[in-house]
Amino acid sequence: MTTSASLLEVDDIRARFGGVRALDGASFSVEAGTITGLIGPNGAGKTTIFNCISGLVDGFSGAVRFDGADISRARPEVVSRSGLVRSFQLARGCPLMTVFEHLMLYGPRQAGEGVFRALTSPGAVRRQEEELRERSYAVARRLRLDHVLDNLVTDLSGGQKKLLEIGRVLLADPKMVLLDEPMAGVNPTLVGEIAEQLAAIGESGVTILLIEHEMELIERLCDDVIVMADGKFLTRGSFDEVTADRRVQESYLGVQLQ
Amino acid sequence: MISYLIFVGTIAGFYSLLSLGLVKAWGQGGLVNLGLVGFVGLGAYTSALLSGAGYPIWIDWIAASAVSAAVGVALCFVVRNLRGDYLAIVTLGFAEILRLAETNEKWLTKGSDGISGIVAPLKNHLGDNFAVFYLVLTWVLVGIVAFVLNWLLRSPFGRALRAVRDDEQVAAVAGKSVLRLKLQAFGIGAALSGLGGALYAHFTSYIAPDVFITQLTIYIFLAVTVGGYTRLAGAVIGSLALIALLEATRFVAALVPGLDAVQIASLREFAIAVTLILVMQLRPDGAFRMSNERSGLGASRPGPDACYGKKAVLDDGT
Numbered sequence: 001m002t003t004s005a006s007l008l009e010v011d012d013i014r015a016r017f018g019g020v021r022a023l024d025g026a027s028f029s030v031e032a033g034t035i036t037g038l039i040g041p042n043g044a045g046k047t048t049i050f051n052c053i054s055g056l057v058d059g060f061s062g063a064v065r066f067d068g069a070d071i072s073r074a075r076p077e078v079v080s081r082s083g084l085v086r087s088f089q090l091a092r093g094c095p096l097m098t099v100f101e102h103l104m105l106y107g108p109r110q111a112g113e114g115v116f117r118a119l120t121s122p123g124a125v126r127r128q129e130e131e132l133r134e135r136s137y138a139v140a141r142r143l144r145l146d147h148v149l150d151n152l153v154t155d156l157s158g159g160q161k162k163l164l165e166i167g168r169v170l171l172a173d174p175k176m177v178l179l180d181e182p183m184a185g186v187n188p189t190l191v192g193e194i195a196e197q198l199a200a201i202g203e204s205g206v207t208i209l210l211i212e213h214e215m216e217l218i219e220r221l222c223d224d225v226i227v228m229a230d231g232k233f234l235t236r237g238s239f240d241e242v243t244a245d246r247r248v249q250e251s252y253l254g255v256q257l258q
Numbered sequence: 259m260i261s262y263l264i265f266v267g268t269i270a271g272f273y274s275l276l277s278l279g280l281v282k283a284w285g286q287g288g289l290v291n292l293g294l295v296g297f298v299g300l301g302a303y304t305s306a307l308l309s310g311a312g313y314p315i316w317i318d319w320i321a322a323s324a325v326s327a328a329v330g331v332a333l334c335f336v337v338r339n340l341r342g343d344y345l346a347i348v349t350l351g352f353a354e355i356l357r358l359a360e361t362n363e364k365w366l367t368k369g370s371d372g373i374s375g376i377v378a379p380l381k382n383h384l385g386d387n388f389a390v391f392y393l394v395l396t397w398v399l400v401g402i403v404a405f406v407l408n409w410l411l412r413s414p415f416g417r418a419l420r421a422v423r424d425d426e427q428v429a430a431v432a433g434k435s436v437l438r439l440k441l442q443a444f445g446i447g448a449a450l451s452g453l454g455g456a457l458y459a460h461f462t463s464y465i466a467p468d469v470f471i472t473q474l475t476i477y478i479f480l481a482v483t484v485g486g487y488t489r490l491a492g493a494v495i496g497s498l499a500l501i502a503l504l505e506a507t508r509f510v511a512a513l514v515p516g517l518d519a520v521q522i523a524s525l526r527e528f529a530i531a532v533t534l535i536l537v538m539q540l541r542p543d544g545a546f547r548m549s550n551e552r553s554g555l556g557a558s559r560p561g562p563d564a565c566y567g568k569k570a571v572l573d574d575g576t
Contacts, residue, residue, distance in 0.1 A: 056431075076427070077431075077434055077436070085433075088428075093425065094420065094421050096424050096550075097424060100550075101421075101550060104414075104551070105418065107414075113434065118410055119409065119413075136553070149555050150553050152550070
């Protein structure tokens with residue numbers, strides 16, 4: 001593995017919750033400009049490692065480096081501001097806010113978020129709001145959410161919620177995104193649509209690390225696949241390589257071969 | 259009668275200031291401050307003591323707001339990991355501690371005797387016109403506060419604050435400094451409580467610990483609930499409605515024959531309780547419903563029954 005081009009490096013992360021060892025020395029790296037799949041059976045620690053990387057969990061040992069900086073145990077807002085933004089598996093959001101507000105919320109470096117700046121430089125804030133508004137429209141159109149912009153997120157269908165998860169992550173103008181099962185619970189037509197969107201996002205230069213159970217998707221989208229099992233790194237390689245690996249088949253399918 | 263109405267109108271102005279602060283902290287920031295009255299008392303005592311020491315009144319008022327804000331920020335920082343019910347319990351206890359301190363630190367506060375003879379601004383010059391002057395002054399302040407808060411809540415600051423209210427993790431992942439926003443919201447709420455207390459102290463010229471009891475906190479929560487707890491307009495309308503209710507019951511209860519004074523007082527409390535229950539049943543959102551930032555794209559008319567939601571559900575097969 002070349003370390004020079006690694007955008008994200010995860011080094012020997014161990015985390016336990018009560019008596020459960022959720023992560024037991026997980027290490028891997030993700031190259032800039034790739035779409036990487038993160039797969040493994042339920043309970044392998046995929047979401048937990050996302051939580052450790054994104055700062056939502058800080059009771060772990062080991063190191064996380066992003067874009068050359070150590071972000072281990074950094075607060076979630078610090079991780080997001082450094083250009084590494086995650087989505088949530090169970091599409092979560094602010095129940096009293098609309099789609100539009102969610103998109104606007106994710107805009108990075110907003111001057112008007114400080115009490116003082118909001119009151120003293122209305123011109124700068126307005127210009128930034130206009131720009132953010134245009135970007136929100138563009139992302140909404142791209143994800144076909146423009147007709148529900150003013151709806152509360154609680155009024156959205158499951159698929160639309162998933163699209164919003166992707167949309168707001170894009171609004172943050174990230175270098176890299178961590179997507180936690182972006183297709184789970186979405187109907188097949190929409191899955192194809194989301195996959196196209198993800199491919200386009202990848203082509204625009206955003207690095208993607210993606211947890212997904214849908215193997216066809218992993219095969220179609222990912223340059224590289226990382227396999228985790230029992231809280232550890234198991235193997236990595238192209239889709240064909242990892243699926244041919246007997247250890248992967250064993251852990252994934254739960255079959256003891258031989 | 260006129261002077262009675264002026265008095266009641268001025269009190270409504272004080273309540274409006276407190277309500278605006280509560281909308282900011284609770285309705286927009288999700289921080290349940292059941293210790294609101296503690297900050298009112300803090301502001302009142304700060305202003306009364308400074309005024310007694312000879313400082314001009316505008317310094318007293320600014321100091322009252324600043325002290326309340328500083329104590330509020332400090333309290334909010336100490337309990338930064340508490341939310342909802344737990345924050346409510348801590349703040350309730352905190353207000354009680356402040357009241358006990360006001361009662362017992364006699365060297366400073368004159369204990370339960372209270373502080374009397376607090377300077378009323380320009381009263382010597384204005385004479386009989388003082389009451390009208392103070393009414394106008396109070397409502398001008400309410401107007402300024404509402405204007406500034408409205409500006410702030412419409413800015414990205416307000417959006418980020420509402421996100422913290424709804425889901426702290428989402429707000430943090432969106433890159434927002436959750437703690438800073440909470441401290442600011444709580445601090446601004448506390449500052450307005452302190453200002454309201456200071457205005458009260460110089461209006462009545464007398465304060466004592468038993469003025470700042472939890473019942474006032476409950477009244478302000480009632481006002482904000484009736485008006486619409488996320489809306490600044492709701493805070494003002496709710497305060498006016500509350501005062502109207504409090505005063506109207508005074509007259510109505512007296513019309514019921516065969517009641518003594520204690521029973522009349524109880525009947526008023528009862529009427530207020532019934533009103534709150536009715537409002538919660540008939541219009542749980544209050545007079546002014548929550549409003550969301552519009553996208554300006556104009557494609558959809560949202561609402562709980564928005565057809566897009568249903569259509570999308572069908573499309574999606576989920």
